Amino acid sequence: MSSEVFNNSTWLTYPGMDAVLTRTAFTADNIKEAVLYITALGYFEAFINGEKVSDEHFIPAMTDYEKRDLSGIHMPIYDTLSHRIYYYKYNITSSIKDNNILGVHIGAGWYGQHESPNEGMPYWGDNTLVFSIKLTDTNGNITFINSSSENTKFRKSYILETSLYYGEYHDARLYPENWKISDFDDSAWEYSEVELHLILF
Secondary structure, eight states: OOGGGGTTOOOEEETTOSEEEEEEEEEOOSEEEEEEEEEEESEEEEEETTEESOSOOSOSOOOOOSOOOOTTSSSOOOSOOOOOOOOEEEEOGGGOOSEEEEEEEEEOTTTTOOOOTTTOOOOOOOEEEEEEEEEEETTSOEEEEEOOTTTEEEEEOSEEEEETTTEEEEOGGGOOTTTTSSSSOOTTSEEOEEOOSOOOO
16 A cells, blocks of 8 residues: 555554444535545444445455564465555545544454464454545645544444454444434543554555
């Protein structure tokens, strides 16, 4: 992936949770075009004002995200591999209102997979999110809404365990109704943490 897309965005991390919900509120006025650039370490689903931005599943596609020692797995790999993270671009113009919410549901995917009994693969890390929203108004002015520990709030998901090998454990009692829209009280949600380790591209 090209890191330039996210030059002014912060990688946000969510340690100790198999799945997490995030909310980012932003306003828009006289918008001609709105574009969302987004990816996660772990699978993600993104919503604008409650509308899912695509019908894709299991994204981003698995890659060798960053350097790690593969010499101890059952079929050791000693090669030097290239590292990349795919990001996604969505036109979200039709979903934009005056007051908006970007809601993201992140699960462990391959990056956060910590149960791999056959391969012995090492754990990559915790769920991580980065995004940038490019807003162009009718006068041609451009504004960016970038992922930040100051604008993105989170809480643990109602999906308490997620594994590509063993499936998921849901607790429907924890599902926060209407969490993906602006008319929702997220005062009990926490602000996101900044990802400190280096992301390699």
